[in-house]
Amino acid sequence: MCGLGSTPVTTRLLGPADVRALAASLGVRPTKQLGQNFVHDANTVRRIARLAEVGSGDTVLEVGPGLGSLTLALLETGASVVAVEIDPVLAAALPGTLQDRVDDGSPAFRVVGADALRVTGADLPERPVSLVANLPYNVAVPVLLTLLERLPSLQRGLVMVQAEVAERLAARAGEPAYGVPSAKAAWYADVRRAGAVPRQVFWPVPQVESGLVQFTVREAPVTSASREQVFACIDAAFAQRRKTLRAALAGWAGSPVEAERALRAAGVDPQARGETLDVTQFAAVAAARG
Structure with missing residues (x-):
C-alpha cells in the first residue's frame, strides 16, 4: 500500500x-x-x-x-x-x-x-x-x-x-x-x-x-461485573425467553431464590422477562449476583 x-x-x-x-x-x-x-x-x-x-x-x-x-x-x-x-x-x-x-x-x-x-x-x-x-x-x-x-x-x-x-x-x-x-x-x-x-x-x-x-x-455500561459476566446473564435470560427472569436465571444464579435476590438488588421485577431489560439493567443484575 x-x-x-x-x-x-x-x-x-x-x-x-x-x-x-x-x-x-x-x-x-x-x-x-x-x-x-x-x-x-x-x-x-x-x-x-x-x-x-x-x-x-x-x-x-x-x-x-x-x-x-x-x-x-x-x-x-x-x-x-x-x-x-x-x-x-x-x-x-x-x-x-x-x-x-x-x-x-x-x-x-x-x-x-x-x-x-x-x-x-x-x-x-x-x-x-x-x-x-x-x-x-x-x-x-x-x-x-x-x-x-x-x-x-x-x-x-x-x-x-x-x-x-x-x-x-x-x-x-x-x-x-x-x-x-x-x-x-x-x-x-x-x-x-x-x-x-x-x-x-x-x-x-x-x-x-x-x-x-x-x-x-460508546463506553460500556458502568458496572462492577465483567463483560463476560454480563453476557452470561444475557445468554441465560434469553435461553428460556418465555420464562420469568426468576426462573430463567435460576441456573445462572444457582437457584431461583438467588436469582430473585440478584434481580431485586438490581431493581428488576423477578416476574419480568429478559426481553424487557436493556443492557444497563443486565449489567446491574450481573453485578448484584456477585
Whole structure:
C-alpha cells in the first residue's frame, strides 16, 4: 500500500459483467459456506460508502471484500482500506484488481488473508476507525461482536447483513426482535437500522433480503461485573425467553431464590422477562449476583 488515503480518487467500479468475468477468470464459484454473495451495483456500494461517512484520512476495515466492489467505492472516498479475506484466491487477486481500476496511482489498500473471527489488532497493519463491510450472513453477528471486542480503535461502522439480523441487532428492549444480539451489541455501541438493500444487486441473488446497520461505539455500561459476566446473564435470560427472569436465571444464579435476590438488588421485577431489560439493567443484575 502506498501511503494513507488523503484525497478522493477516481475508480472504475465493478458492474454485473465485470463481477462475473472476474469470478470466471479466477475459477471462483460463490459458496454458501463462506457466505459469498458479491455486490455488483455501483449505486449500492457508493450509497454504503456515503452512509458510512468515511473519507480522506480514515482507515476502514472491510471484512470479506470478495472481488472488490465495495472496496473500490471506499477507496473512491479517499479512505485507506484494510481488508480481511478468508478465501486465499480472492485475497491474492484483490490487489491486482484494485490497481487496475484505480486511476490515480496506487490504491491505499492492504489485504490480510485471515478469518475475521480470529483477527486481532496485532494482525492489522493499521488501526481502523471504521468497519464497513458486506458481512457473510452465516457469521455476521459473531464477526461483528468479535471485532467490537478486539479492536478498540473502532469508532463507528456500517455493515450489510440479512434483513432479519439487522432488525435483531438494532432492536430496543421491549421490541419483538430484541434478544441476545441486540443486548450484546448495545454493550459496545449505539446500533440503528440504515435502510434496505434489494436482492437484485447481488450475484448470485440471495434467497433473503438484506439490510444496513449503522453503529457508533460508546463506553460500556458502568458496572462492577465483567463483560463476560454480563453476557452470561444475557445468554441465560434469553435461553428460556418465555420464562420469568426468576426462573430463567435460576441456573445462572444457582437457584431461583438467588436469582430473585440478584434481580431485586438490581431493581428488576423477578416476574419480568429478559426481553424487557436493556443492557444497563443486565449489567446491574450481573453485578448484584456477585
